[in-house]
Every structure is written in C-alpha cells, then in structure tokens.
Amino acid sequence: MMRKALAGFAAVALMAGTAWVAAPPFADAQGGGTVEVEVKYSGAADVQTLKVNKDTEQCGKEAKVENIVVGGNKGLANAVASIAGAKGQPTGKKAAIDQKGCKFVPHVIATTPGEVDILNSDGILHNIHTYSTANPSINKAQPKFKKTMTEKFEKPEFIKVTCDVHSWMLGWIAVMPHPYFGVTNESGVAKIENAPAGKQTVEVWHEKLGKVTKDVEVKPGATTKVTVEMVKK
Template sequence: MMSNTRTAIGVGAVALACILGSAQLVAAPKYEVVELAESGTIVGIVSFDGAAPAPQKITIPAGEDVCHSDPIVKEDVVVSADGKLRWAVVSLKKPAKGKAFPADDPEKPIVLDQVGCRFVPHVAVVPVGRTLRVLNSDGIQHNVHGKAKKNKPVNKSMPKQMKTLDLTFKRAERIPFVCDVHDWMKSWVIVSKHPYYAISAADGSFKLDQVPVGTHTVQLWHEKYGTLTQEVTVAAGKEARITFVVKPTEAAK
C-alpha cells in the first residue's frame, strides 16, 4: 500500500510542478510607478445588450428596523433605463508602468460602509497594503466576511458598538464580502497593484486618466458576466473613447 501511495504522490507532484512551471513562462512584470511626461485618457461606456432586467427587490425577514429603512434591491446586475450597466470594473490589463495611486489621506480612507443592511459601495477598489475602513453605520450586529483566496480570509464580528474596522490586503485580488447575519448583503473589494481602475457609474460611464501613451489592453470584469477585453491606443493629451457591450447570453457564470 505504501509503495502505491508513493507512486501516486510522485505522479501528482510532477503534474502540479509542470502546471506551475509552464505558468511561469507568462509571468507578469511588476508595476512600476514613473513620472509621465505625456499621457492620455480613456473614457467609455458599458452597455448592456438585452432587455434590462427588472430590479430584484430583496424580501427582508422581520427583525431589525434599520434593515427596513429603505427597500433593498440586488446590485449584482444594475442596468439603467437606457441600457447601461453599473458596477463593472474597468482596468488596464497588466500595465508595466504608470502613475502612482493618489496619496494616502488618513482623513479620507477608502470606506466600505454598512448602511440599511447594505454594503456601500457595492464595489470598492483599494490599493495593496492600504487601509480599507469598514464602517457600521447601522449600529446593529453584522459580521464582515471577506472570502479571500490569495489573501487571508477575514471574518470579524462587528457588533453594534463597533463602528470601524480597518483591514489591509497584501495581494491583488477580487474579494467577495458578505455578512452571514444578513445573507443578502454582498459587495466586492478589488485589491489592486496599480491605479488604473474605474467602476462604471449608474449611467455606465467610466474614465481612466493619466494613461501612458501607447496601446493598452483594457479589461472589463463583472461579477455576473465575467471578463471582456479590448485594445485601445492612447495618444498624448487625447481622449480615447471605447464602448464595452456586455451580452448576458454569453454570461460567464
């Protein structure tokens, strides 16, 4: 039995080592902050190709009044009346170099609040190593459960008297955050190595500024519809306009 076990271990080891080894061939370079003598801007719109789904109202069980202060609508797919998709994450794919993150301002940390039993905002971007301040404006019991895979998962109780919880993340990752007490609460924390990120607004618009001159791959990620990419060339002092069209029939998951 032992020799069979060892054989299986050996074969498995080779398989995993090969996967890791071949993956190393496409290793991404580290991001480098540089002074940009010239740069351009990428602006765009995220369109939803299809009938806008009706907002899904969540039925909240009886309980804390604060959860009933406003109707709660699911935010995984938010489409405007004119067919624009909100909460899509638009970023440059693997930029080698570019601008720095805005300076850290301890007075204005990046915030993920719990208001009316919702996470606000639905999608937050936080640089690697910088503080994400989780607030409990509701003043009731929540638990802040970040289901990280590259970073250490976090699940901290946030009882009513606990108003702030500061978190930092070591590695870039899209982390779903939930509250198990109120299982409709869900948000995404995008931990990023570089500052070229934008979240599409209610009108589907987004903007990436101070983008280095040249050709870039712009990536869109949406929690329900997966990933889209397109190439865009940025010229000095110019605005490059792009449109992403998300087709729900091609939903990735």
C-alpha cells in the same frame, strides 16, 4: 505635485519596509491620458427583491440584491474598468466601503493593495465575511458601536464581501495591481485617469458577467472614449 506626493508615499513605504520597495518605477504620469470607458449590456437587469424580517428599522422591509444593474442607454453599473497589465504605484488613498441600510455602499469599490476602511453607519451588528484566495479571508463581527474596521488587502484580487447577520448583503472589493482603474457609475461610465499613453488593453470585470477586453490607443493629455459590450456568459 502628484509625483511629489507619490514619491513621499514611496519614501514612507520604504521606511515601513513594505513590499512597495520592489515595485517598478512609477509610470510617467505626465505622458498619461484619460480613458472614458462606457460599458453596455443589452440583456435584462437582474435585481432581486427579498423580504427582510430582522433589523427592519435600519434595513427596511425589503432588500435588493443587485446582481446586474442596468441604467439608461444600457449602461452597466458596478463594473471595474482597468488597463490590463499596467504597472504603477498604489494610489496612496485609503478606500472605504460602508454598511448603510444593510447594504454595502458602494456595491463595488476598487483600490490598490493596502488598507480599506469598513464602515458601519447602521449602528447595528454586522459580520464581515470575505471570500478570497490570494488574500486571507476575513470573518469577523462588527458590533454596533464599532464605526470603522480597518482591514488589509495586500494582493490584487476581486474579493466578495458578505455579512453573516444579513444574508442578502453583498459587496465587492477590487484590489487592483496598479492605479489605472475606475468603477462604472449608474450610466455605465468609468474614467481611468492618467493611463499610460500608447496602445493599451482595457479590461472590464463584472461580478456576474466576467471579463471582457478591448484595445485602445491612449492619447497623452487627452480623453479617449471606448465602448465595451458585455454579454451574458
């Protein structure tokens, strides 16, 4: 089923003449396993609270800047876990990030190269501004009537997203080179589905804490758990 869907996607990509034609063959998903990555951080959380003096009806009177979010059991949220150096086709799913309450929701999204929908649930003026090197950077207004803007991110990269109207707004779009990734939830857990079996290296990225790797043996058809500690740089 999955393979068929991916084959269909590849055919569409072929017709569209996109770069995916040159991508290596899809790794055999039937032999894949799940990796459950628990990311821990022993340091203190870093969430700044700022006073808001504009658009308070939608934004509220206070904004939180979520630099380091630590949940119960020292779980680190908003980290991207992936299989380092893996090869694979794009997910074929369009990712989305919303602007809601003058916050990017979720704070971090991860996707494979392609289109991303940038939503404006607030119904006020926002201004998307991305900071990237591999992809062209975007700096454009999203007026209140514009519910969705679709942007293309073709190259793997961790892209910082801000809003020039609301200085505290900060989010990340992780464009990953393959589909074997997950973003940690508020408990610090990310699931990587269908990861290629065998000896692999899990790489964890966090916007403030950088990157950490850990070796793991992925068992086909089973869930392998791994705990990764991040430390302050």
